Amino acid sequence: MNQASMHGVIRGLYEGILDPGAWQHSLRALTEMAGTAHASMMVWDTVRDQVTVNEIVNPVEELFSTYENDFQAVDPAKAFAPRLVPGAWYIDARDLGPHAMARHPFYCDFFNRFELRSYVACLVERQPHYEVYFSMQRALSQEAFSGEDTRALDWVIPHMRSAIAMRDRTLGLSTLAALSARLLERLAFAVAVYTPDRRMLLANTAGERWARRLDPAGKTGDWHLSRGFADMLQAACNPGRPVAAQAARATDASGAQAQVLVLPLPPTHILASHWQQPAAVVVVHEADAPSILLETVLRDLYALTPAETRLATRLATGEGLPDASRQLRIRHETARTQLKSIFLKTGCGSQAQLTHLLSRLAATLEGN
Structure with a gap:
């Protein structure tokens, strides 16, 4: 086994995060x-006790469908699986033994029918409700697997473990981004x-339109802010002491106006935990746009409970x-x-600071 081949395998596993091929x-x-006839990744749903085979090398459709439908329930490896730790192998010739293999229906009625002799399975990942295994099988014409x-x-x-974790994380981020984008599009x-x-991570269509107005890439835009947009983002994303809320008035040559609110994304928010970096939420409320409820924004942005939201909105009135x-x-x-x-939850250190945040937020949301 040469180093070039090993590096090629490792590279393919990580490239497989985005490319299944x-x-x-x-x-x-x-x-x-390994000189094997087949290989596959197997996912064991430990709640329903169901094994699914996927990502098969040298697939024989009847072989793997017969396993899933008829023989996975009597797979002798299941009795040994609870003893395994991630990275440990089940080796049938070692753990079950040649004599038991010769008599076991899994081999007599299934494996031998497809001209297979032996198999191994490595526990790659164990989660509360499922386990992932890498499995290889050898033909009757080959020797049984050994340690x-x-x-x-x-x-x-x-x-494999690292690549699977990264692939799951990438899929989770993609799903979250797609879901968030659909929800954001419903906002008025x-x-x-x-x-x-000033890199935009997520936005609805209206937010993308305002991105060109707020930050025209060094060019003179039609809209002008009463405060520098870049400075507002830096203040909101200050990891040591983020500014709780900032507001600016945007105007264009025709006299149209909008309120721009910049809020730090709470570190405990799911988006912040996924991106693992400071971020700011920018809300733009145009003068003629319908208003939104302060209670909804407090709940969605800061995860306030209903009781906390009721108290916060009372404080916002002064x-x-x-x-x-x-x-x-x-x-x-x-x-x-x-x-x-x-x-x-809001990052405020005093009631005065909280009142300032809420008054700014309420004024922006009401278009005043």
């Missing part, structure tokens, strides 16, 4: 290295998510905490506890 090429190369065979392939398993206002260097708790008919101590949670 590259992953298949790596599996095929592994079968050639030496699997040790010769141990180097590839960590790369422009919204976009930016990095500190009420103090004692008056707000009295109007909401809650104890002052309860209101203080809720306020501390609101501080934590």
